[in-house]
Amino acid sequence: xxxxxxxxxxxxxxxxxxxxxxxxxxxxxxxxxxxxxxxxxxxxxxxxxxxxxxxxxxxxxxxxxxxxxxxxxxxxxxxxxxxxxxxxxxxxxxxxxxxxxxxxxxxxxxxxxxxxxxxxxxxxxxxxxxxxxxxxxxxxxxxxxxxxxxxxxxxxxxxxxxxxxxxxxxxxxxxxxxxxxxxxxxxxxxxxxxxxxxxxxxxxxxxxxxxxxxxxxxxxxxxxxxxxxxxxxxxxxxxxxxxxxxxxxx
Amino acid sequence: xxxxxxxxxxxxxxxxxxxxxxxxxxxxxxxxxxxxxxxxxxxxxxxxxxxxxxxxxxxxxxxxxxxxxxxxxxxxxxxxxxxxxxxxxxxxxxxxxxxxxxxxxxxxxxxxxxxxxxxxxxxxxxxxxxxxxxxxxxxxxxxxxxxxxxxxxxxxxxxxxxxxxxxxxxxxxxxxxxxxxxxxxxxxxxxxxxxxxxxxxxxxxxxxxxxxxxxxxxxxxxxxxxxxxxxxxxxxxxxxxxxxxxxxxxxxxxxxxxxxxxxxxxxxxxxxxxxxxxxxxxxxxxxxxxxxxxxxxxxxxxxxxxxxxxxxxxxxxxxxxxxxxxxxxxxxxxxxxxxxxxxxxxxxxxxxxxxxxxxxxxxxxxxxxxxxxxxxxxxxxxxxxxxxxxxxxxxxxxxxxxxxxxxxxxxxxxxxxxxxxxxxxxxxxxxxxxxxxxxxxxxxxxxxxxxxxxxxxxxxxxxxxxxxxxxxxxxxxxxxxxxxxxxxxxxxxxxxxxxxxxxxxxxxxxxxxxxxxxxxxxxxxxxxxxxxxx
Ligand SMILES: Cc1cc2nc3c(=O)[nH]c(=O)nc-3n(C[C@H](O)[C@H](O)[C@H](O)COP(=O)(O)OP(=O)(O)OC[C@H]3O[C@@H](n4cnc5c(N)ncnc54)[C@H](O)[C@@H]3O)c2cc1C
Ligand code: SF4
Ligand code: SF4
Ligand code: FES
Numbered sequence: 001x002x003x004x005x006x007x008x009x010x011x012x013x014x015x016x017x018x019x020x021x022x023x024x025x026x027x028x029x030x031x032x033x034x035x036x037x038x039x040x041x042x043x044x045x046x047x048x049x050x051x052x053x054x055x056x057x058x059x060x061x062x063x064x065x066x067x068x069x070x071x072x073x074x075x076x077x078x079x080x081x082x083x084x085x086x087x088x089x090x091x092x093x094x095x096x097x098x099x100x101x102x103x104x105x106x107x108x109x110x111x112x113x114x115x116x117x118x119x120x121x122x123x124x125x126x127x128x129x130x131x132x133x134x135x136x137x138x139x140x141x142x143x144x145x146x147x148x149x150x151x152x153x154x155x156x157x158x159x160x161x162x163x164x165x166x167x168x169x170x171x172x173x174x175x176x177x178x179x180x181x182x183x184x185x186x187x188x189x190x191x192x193x194x195x196x197x198x199x200x201x202x203x204x205x206x207x208x209x210x211x212x213x214x215x216x217x218x219x220x221x222x223x224x225x226x227x228x229x230x231x232x233x234x235x236x237x238x239x240x241x242x243x244x245x246x247x248x249x250x
Numbered sequence: 251x252x253x254x255x256x257x258x259x260x261x262x263x264x265x266x267x268x269x270x271x272x273x274x275x276x277x278x279x280x281x282x283x284x285x286x287x288x289x290x291x292x293x294x295x296x297x298x299x300x301x302x303x304x305x306x307x308x309x310x311x312x313x314x315x316x317x318x319x320x321x322x323x324x325x326x327x328x329x330x331x332x333x334x335x336x337x338x339x340x341x342x343x344x345x346x347x348x349x350x351x352x353x354x355x356x357x358x359x360x361x362x363x364x365x366x367x368x369x370x371x372x373x374x375x376x377x378x379x380x381x382x383x384x385x386x387x388x389x390x391x392x393x394x395x396x397x398x399x400x401x402x403x404x405x406x407x408x409x410x411x412x413x414x415x416x417x418x419x420x421x422x423x424x425x426x427x428x429x430x431x432x433x434x435x436x437x438x439x440x441x442x443x444x445x446x447x448x449x450x451x452x453x454x455x456x457x458x459x460x461x462x463x464x465x466x467x468x469x470x471x472x473x474x475x476x477x478x479x480x481x482x483x484x485x486x487x488x489x490x491x492x493x494x495x496x497x498x499x500x501x502x503x504x505x506x507x508x509x510x511x512x513x514x515x516x517x518x519x520x521x522x523x524x525x526x527x528x529x530x531x532x533x534x535x536x537x538x539x540x541x542x543x544x545x546x547x548x549x550x551x552x553x554x555x556x557x558x559x560x561x562x563x564x565x566x567x568x569x570x571x572x573x574x575x576x577x578x579x580x581x582x583x584x585x586x587x588x589x590x591x592x593x594x595x596x597x598x599x600x601x602x603x604x605x606x607x608x609x610x611x612x613x614x615x616x617x618x619x620x621x622x623x624x625x626x627x628x629x630x631x632x633x634x635x636x637x638x639x640x641x642x643x644x645x646x647x648x649x650x651x652x653x654x655x656x657x658x659x660x661x662x663x664x665x666x667x668x669x670x671x672x673x674x675x676x677x678x679x680x681x682x683x684x685x686x687x688x689x690x691x692x693x694x695x696x697x698x699x700x701x702x703x704x705x706x707x708x709x710x711x712x713x714x715x716x717x718x719x720x721x722x723x724x725x726x727x728x729x730x731x732x733x734x735x736x737x738x739x740x741x742x743x744x745x746x747x748x749x750x751x752x753x754x755x756x757x758x759x760x761x762x763x764x765x766x767x768x769x770x771x772x773x774x775x776x777x778x779x780x781x782x783x784x
Contacts, residue, residue: 011714037668042712044719048287048452051488051555053380056287070558088422089717095284095399099391108388109347116356122349129349129374129381133286158388167347 003031003073005043006080008087017078028068028079029057032091045091052197055134058082059091065136065195082139084148098133105151106177107158113169121166128161128205130198137192137202149181153192153202156183160205163212175213183209184221252278253635254628255416255431257403257459260288261379262599262620262627263437264386267395269628270435275635280398280418280429282454282722285387289439289452290620293379294551295491296371297343297617299336301358307368309334315366316615319515320608321749322764323472325784328586328605332615332622339622340372348385350374361548362496363613365515371614376491376549379617401427402722403458404654406434407647408466412593414643416462417651421722424715426655428648432635433594435627436463436582437620440600442476444730444737445575446675448683450482450489459601461729463582464736469591470769471583471603473733474741475750477611478684479576480519481535486559487574490535490552492516492613497548500536502568517610517684517750520573524684527572534568541565573684577616579607579750580737583768588627591770594634598627603766605784609749658721661709667724670701674730682741687755691742698734705731736769739778743767 001024008015020035029047036043048054050069057068060080073079081087086094102108137153144150151159159178163171183206192202214220253275256263263279271277281288300312312333317324344350344358351359351373360369374381390397400421407415407428415430438459442451449455464470480501481490495501495512501519503509503526510522523533537545542565545553553564562569582590582597584604590597598604599620606619677697681690705728710720744767746760747753765780 009714009716011716041668041720042714042718044717046287048283048454049289049292050453051292052558053377053551054287054289054291054452056283089714092717098284099397102388103391103394108392109385110392112345117352118356119352119354122352125349126375129384130377131384132291132380133384162347165347165349167345 001073002076004076004078005035005090006078007043007090008081009089025072028059028061028066028071028073031073032068044089053132055132058134058136058139060139065139067134067136067197070197082135084139084141084144095135098135101151101155102158104177105155105159105182106174107155107162109162109165109168110170110173111168113167115166117166125161125164127200128157128164131157131161131200132198134197136195136197140191140195142189142191143185143187147181147185150185151178151182153206156186156209157200157202157205160209163209172216175209175216175218178209179213179218179221183213251641252276252429252431254433254435254631255280255429256435256437257281257416258288258437258439258599258601259283259285259397259399260437260439260599260620261290261383261386261617262624263435264383264390265621265624266435266437266598266628266631268386268389268393269625270632271393271395273629273632275632278396278398278429278431279390280401280403280416282400282402282421282458284399285390285397286384287454288383289455290383291380292450292452292489293382293617294376294489294549295363295493295496296361296373296378296614297340297382297621298363298370298612298614299340299372299618300333300370301337301340301360301372307370311368312336312370316606316612319365319610319612319749320606321610321759323608323748323766323783325586325605327784331586332606332619335622336618339618339625343382343385343621346385346389348374348382361493362513363492364495364513364519365612371493371496373493375547376493376551382617382621402725403438403462404651404725405462405647406466406595407643408592408595409644411467413466413595414641417648419655422717424655424718424721426648426652428643428645430641430643432638432641433596433631435588435631436595436597436601437599437624437627438601440578440581441730441733442575442578444674444733445678446671448487448675448679449575450479450487451576456726456730457601457733458726458729459597460581461732463590463592463595463597464732464769464771466592467771468595469583470736471580471766472608472740473580473736473769474744474767475579475607475609476575476682476737477516477577477579477750478520478524478573480516480523480573481571482574483556483559484532484570484572488555488559489576490556490569490571491549494535494537494549494552497544498540502534502536504532515610516613517752521684521752523571524573532570533572535571536568537564538566538568575679575683577611579603579609579611580740584623586626587630588623589630594631594638596627596631598623609751655721658709658724659713661707663708663711665704665708667705667708667727670705671727671730674701674734682737684752686741686751686753688742691738695735695738695742698731698738702731735776736778739776740767740769743778743780
């Protein structure tokens with residue numbers, strides 16, 4: 001089986017797509033390891049748990065974000081690094097934005113509310129707290145091309161996880177932090193939801209956060225964005241509908 | 251100046267960082283991965299604690315179970331501290347936002363694990379490690395803890411048996427950095443990655459911190475005790491947590507018959523399965539009778555893994571399993587204060603041998619240990635740092651590491667280090683696995699001695715400086731090989747069967763060996779002896 005890997009080497013300033021012949025029916029991660037052993041040991045990619053939980057192996061296959069350890073390949077698939085951040089080498093990208101986005105979005109328990117927690121309370125934040133910070137949603141989000149300050153899907157989903165946490169007594173503090181470059185900047189295109197390997201729905205989470213923002217007295221800026229400069233209509237989301245729903249399970 | 255330098259950003263390292271910072275210290279966390287890429291995220295089943303002392307359970311029972319599982323090698327004082335403090339530890343995790351699963355009465359839900367009769371294991375569905383690790387990370391961001399991610403610990407700077415900092419390699423640039431610190435905490439995880447392709451562990455669990463401590467002269471202890479998990483997906487070595495059996499799952503043979511009490515300690519269950527596998531028989535985990543609802547609620551992640559990797563459904567199919575290397579009880583010897591045998595050097599988490607697990611670990615005790623002793627290490631390292639005013643360091647260690655890295659880049663290589671890693675994994679699974687005997691152990695030792703020689707001569711083909719993964723992989727392999735000798739020497743010397751260490755040539759426990767094994771490097775030679783359990 002033939003696969004293509006986009007390789008980048010900043011030292012030699014090479015950016016090329018290379019074809020490799022590999023055995024089929026394996027996970028992408030196993031295929032990358034095969035390439036490394038058979039053809040070129042210098043191929044660089046991140047991986048850890050090989051079970052879809054450490055979030056280190058995300059990449060793109062034919063433009064759609066996937067976890068290498070949990071997905072399989074088809075003939076002539078093109079493997080590339082994730083988007084919206086600097087490529088360091090081959091499939092390895094810079095992730096230093098991660099803690100900055102989380103910090104700006106105030107995604108932590110501010111102050112503990114002494115209260116009882118029921119099964120239902122816990123269920124309310126269960127999905128959101130399954131996020132593995134794989135950055136797939138971040139890579140799929142079209143907003144970064146126009147606004148690199150956007151807090152982005154996983155940071156906002158995590159914000160909701162704390163806003164909805166009954167243990168949090170200062171919910172407004174988090175809501176306040178996600179007004180600028182946050183909930184109102186999202187176009188609700190749904191790309192993030194399509195690619196999340198943990199079946200999280202950041203788009204709906206963001207809609208929820210908008211509602212909670214308004215309920216808590218923050219200005220509804222959705223209209224402003226719809227009619228204002230910059231984001232008006234006709235926005236190319238870059239989303240490829242042939243990718244299918246949640247491509248990460250196989 | 252850095253007061254407390256923490257190496258490793260798994261559950262142990264992040265907890266230590268939070269506690270040291272809370273105690274007023276300047277903290278830096280250095281790690282070869284991003285925090286949430288650490289292996290702690292893989293823990294599924296849960297974390298043990300006695301939340302309420304009732305007729306069903308109490309601290310003393312917990313202490314007894316842990317001590318019994320340790321086969322008398324646990325340190326009673328340390329176990330007592332761990333167990334009696336378990337409620338506080340859980341309450342702390344709960345208070346910083348870990349979303350534990352709840353029961354009907356608004357309390358934290360608990361399930362039953364092997365080696366105990368009580369429901370003592372708290373959990374967050376089957377994402378316990380993930381949710382703990384991410385919550386700790388969120389708190390670290392809140393507390394503005396500084397991180398140096400993707401920086402690889404090469405060696406400790408130790409002068410006159412006192413640690414003064416470390417030399418690390420910036421993985422993105424291959425540059426070396428000397429980091430001076432008043433105190434250092436190692437939280438670099440275990441070494442079951444040695445069983446490459448026969449382990450549940452992450453690719454990054456390569457025992458680096460333990461190897462660095464060993465080179466610096468620290469005492470390692472109980473390195474021969476390596477736990478095999480009974481239930482991992484056949485040929486994939488992906489864990490199906492003990493909670494599957496705790497929730498009532500069966501182990502059955504090819505005829506559908508149960509052949510062992512599923513809730514016996516891990517070592518016994520794993521050996522029973524291995525024996526069958528060895529005789530060419532398949533073993534299955536049978537969860538069908540639990541029903542889809544229960545399965546979805548208690549183990550959604552594992553259900554998904556079985557679908558993704560074996561294309562089977564837990565609620566309909568039998569799941570073929572085999573045992574694989576899972577957890578390493580041995581490590582850097584520490585006392586109840588998380589102190590090592592080197593001054594100002596602390597260790598916590600799976601890289602330490604903190605006197606809790608002895609010859610075998612109870613499921614759910616590791617997460618508790620990493621948080622408990624992460625807190626202890628953070629506080630104590632921070633206190634010690636307060637007593638140090640100035641730090642003077644020579645550049646001897648830096649020069650050594652500089653030369654080492656230069657040589658690796660310069661050498662022409664003709665040996666395939668990835669192949670060696672695979673060979674060692676298999677060699678260890680077969681010869682240093684669930685069943686051991688002298689001649690096989692010696693065979694493994696001979697092989698390792700040969701490889702040690704060979705590997706010291708090899709470099710890497712890829713000479714790029716930017717994110718050279720080959721360099722890291724070679725260094726990791728060297729660390730694993732460094733640890734092979736202590737493991738094998740202790741396994742050869744322990745002429746008895748105890749816990750995870752089963753010798754077919756010495757099938758019984760022997761009072762003579764009711765001791766901890768120790769290995770340390772002195773004047774370039776390995777010293778290997780037994781010491782009394784305190
Ligand atoms: C699949 C699986 C399931 C498990 N389930 C459970 C369970 O249900 N309950 C339970 O109690 N235990 C469980 N365990 C065990 C438990 O998860 C681990 O023992 C524990 O998480 C170890 O935590 P740690 O912080 O010590 O190390 P780790 O989480 O392994 O972190 C080590 C850190 O050190 C860093 N590091 C390593 N080497 C270097 C270096 N050279 N330079 C810089 N940094 C370095 C790594 O990057 C990482 O950040 C499970 C383990 C596995 C593998
Ligand atoms: S929300 Fe989903 S896609 Fe985004 S980082 Fe989390 S797990 Fe990955
Ligand atoms: S829905 Fe919003 S956050 Fe998600 S990808 Fe689209 S624009 Fe980005
Ligand atoms: S290797 Fe951990 S998510 Fe793929």
